[in-house]
Amino acid sequence: MAASPPSAPGRIFISYRREETAYPAGWLYAQLADHYGGGQVFKDVDSIQLGDDFVEVITRAVGSCDVLLALIGDEWLTLTDDHGRRRLDDPEDFVRLEIEAALTRNVRVIPILVDGARMPRADELPDSLARLVRRQALELSPARFDFDTGRLLKVLDMALAEVRAAQAERSPTPSVPQAAPATPPAAAPPSGSSKPPGGRRGRRSTRARVLAGAGIGVVLILLIVAIVANSGTPSPTGAVASSPSAGAATTSPSANEPVFRDNFSSRAAGWEGDGAVAKGAGYANGAYRVSAPPRKGGNGAGSVPMKASRVYPSAPPRIRIEVEGRRLPASDQSMSYGILCRTNGVDAYVLTISGNYASIEKWGPEYKLLKEAQPQVDPKSTNELQAVCTGGKGRQPVHLELWVNGRKVVETTDRSNPIPPAGVGLAVGTYQTTRASVAEFDNFVVEQVA
Numbered sequence: 001m002a003a004s005p006p007s008a009p010g011r012i013f014i015s016y017r018r019e020e021t022a023y024p025a026g027w028l029y030a031q032l033a034d035h036y037g038g039g040q041v042f043k044d045v046d047s048i049q050l051g052d053d054f055v056e057v058i059t060r061a062v063g064s065c066d067v068l069l070a071l072i073g074d075e076w077l078t079l080t081d082d083h084g085r086r087r088l089d090d091p092e093d094f095v096r097l098e099i100e101a102a103l104t105r106n107v108r109v110i111p112i113l114v115d116g117a118r119m120p121r122a123d124e125l126p127d128s129l130a131r132l133v134r135r136q137a138l139e140l141s142p143a144r145f146d147f148d149t150g151r152l153l154k155v156l157d158m159a160l161a162e163v164r165a166a167q168a169e170r171s172p173t174p175s176v177p178q179a180a181p182a183t184p185p186a187a188a189p190p191s192g193s194s195k196p197p198g199g200r201r202g203r204r205s206t207r208a209r210v211l212a213g214a215g216i217g218v219v220l221i222l223l224i225v226a227i228v229a230n231s232g233t234p235s236p237t238g239a240v241a242s243s244p245s246a247g248a249a250t251t252s253p254s255a256n257e258p259v260f261r262d263n264f265s266s267r268a269a270g271w272e273g274d275g276a277v278a279k280g281a282g283y284a285n286g287a288y289r290v291s292a293p294p295r296k297g298g299n300g301a302g303s304v305p306m307k308a309s310r311v312y313p314s315a316p317p318r319i320r321i322e323v324e325g326r327r328l329p330a331s332d333q334s335m336s337y338g339i340l341c342r343t344n345g346v347d348a349y350v351l352t353i354s355g356n357y358a359s360i361e362k363w364g365p366e367y368k369l370l371k372e373a374q375p376q377v378d379p380k381s382t383n384e385l386q387a388v389c390t391g392g393k394g395r396q397p398v399h400l401e402l403w404v405n406g407r408k409v410v411e412t413t414d415r416s417n418p419i420p421p422a423g424v425g426l427a428v429g430t431y432q433t434t435r436a437s438v439a440e441f442d443n444f445v446v447e448q449v450a
Contacts, residue, residue, distance in 0.1 A: 010066030147367035270307030304425035337439035341389035
């Protein structure tokens with residue numbers, strides 16, 4: 001999970017029993033330490049120095065944590081001490097003390113159900129732990145460890161962001177010169193984009209905001225800043241885009257004539273896949289729907305045009321894929337939908353949007369979240385998605401970009417065992433839900449890029 005750690009992240013405490021979940025706790029610690037930094041993740045044997053009083057250290061760590069992960073295995077409820085008494089019934093049991101402390105402070109507690117373990121009932125727990133059953137749990141399976149931890153990282157990123165926001169509100173505001181009005185959230189540049197699209201009225205460069213914040217009121221300078229903020233910016237191909245009119249956006253790389261186009265008015269392209277067989281999926285009303293059935297631990301599904309010989313089983317190595325997509329109203333609100341590139345039935349790059357994230361993922365025997373951002377996107381509305389997927393043949397690095405409604409929201413380059421050229425398709429994904437999730441797509445286009 002080589003995503004960049006958030007700035008000033010909070011602390012994460014891993015609560016577990018060595019007798020049953022020591023190995024999963026070790027795997028999870030390694031992933032979280034890689035993502036957030038080892039100093040932000042506490043696990044007793046990895047965090048306690050020689051000579052330290054481990055009771056004091058654990059108590060202090062729980063008291064300062066922002067999120068507690070409670071690993072629950074098959075024997076978490078029933079493990080006994082040397083006298084045959086259930087460990088959870090001992091008021092001095094470390095695991096009980098850890099979770100009690102977190103619940104008392106109203107800390108975000110996330111139960112982690114390891115390898116098929118079930119969530120305990122309230123009547124099976126001491127009264128002090130009864131609130132644990134109301135916390136949404138995450139499944140963690142060795143067979144899909146990277147996928148499950150990828151989902152956990154999304155939840156943790158959001159939880160820690162809320163903690164930092166609350167801390168910022170409590171902190172006294174330093175005295176600074178009066179600044180210009182803040183840019184509205186909808187106009188903020190996406191965190192996954194190195195340069196904001198040019199020409200959006202009201203958006204200022206970092207230099208412009210610094211000058212405004214310093215109280216410089218010289219009209220000439222403000223005019224220069226406005227010109228700079230609205231001048232053409234290099235497009236992904238390296239050419240300078242002309243300054244568009246108000247409301248226009250920059251475009252992804254210029255393309256040649258389409259190599260494949262489908263408006264789903266017929267079944268000629270032969271779209272098939274696991275996302276085409278679920279209830280509510282397939283060709284419908286001149287569009288195409290992909291569905292992921294409900295699954296407790298999350299699910300993903302896709303569909304590919306198996307009769308389109310120019311993109312199946314392999315498309316050109318440098319392509320841009322465009323499609324219009326929307327989430328159907330009855331679907332789970334946390335679902336994601338988007339585009340598959342270099343998909344070969346086992347591996348794929350998956351570029352999707354959801355209610356909170358725009359993500360670039362790598363599906364395969366080991367799931368990997370390559371990059372994500374938090375743009376302003378309404379997934380229930382119809383959105384124009386563009387996925388740029390460029391790289392050489394074989395195992396050369398692959399550059400990936402996701403554009404939403406003409407704006408680049410996230411990009412990355414995969415250099416670690418990149419996927420070679422393969423097919424294209426559509427995908428949906430779910431987290432923990434009891435509802436089938438369906439996305440509807442139209443006007444699918446694949447073009448070669450220079």
